[in-house]
Amino acid sequence: xxxxxxxxxxxxxxxxxxxxxxxxxxxxxxxxxxxxxxxxxxxxxxxxxxxxxxxxxxxxxxxxxxxxxxxxxxxxxxxxx
Numbered sequence: 001x002x003x004x005x006x007x008x009x010x011x012x013x014x015x016x017x018x019x020x021x022x023x024x025x026x027x028x029x030x031x032x033x034x035x036x037x038x039x040x041x042x043x044x045x046x047x048x049x050x051x052x053x054x055x056x057x058x059x060x061x062x063x064x065x066x067x068x069x070x071x072x073x074x075x076x077x078x079x080x081x
Contacts, residue, residue, distance in 0.1 A: 035061035054078045 024033035039059050040052075049055040057063060057077035063070045 031061070051078075051081050054081055 019030055024030040024037075039056055039061070042059060043049070043052050043055045046055070049058065054074070054077055057074040063073050066073065
């Protein structure tokens with residue numbers, strides 16, 4: 001409301017796009033849907049892994065993009081936790 005006094009602006013994780021929950025689930029999919037919501041809901045529905053960080057490392061969409069490195073990332077995460 002006072003543009004003359006603003007010299008800079010820092011945007012922290014701004015929503016640069018707008019997408020509905022239905023659109024998130026449509027192919028090709030949305031990263032936050034695949035790597036956030038899907039993994040989180042799967043963690044909450046399971047009972048084998050108690051640590052959400054370890055579960056994320058084991059099931060994350062992001063880490064799946066690393067191919068054969070994914071199991072090692074999951075193992076390292078479990079060791080550190």
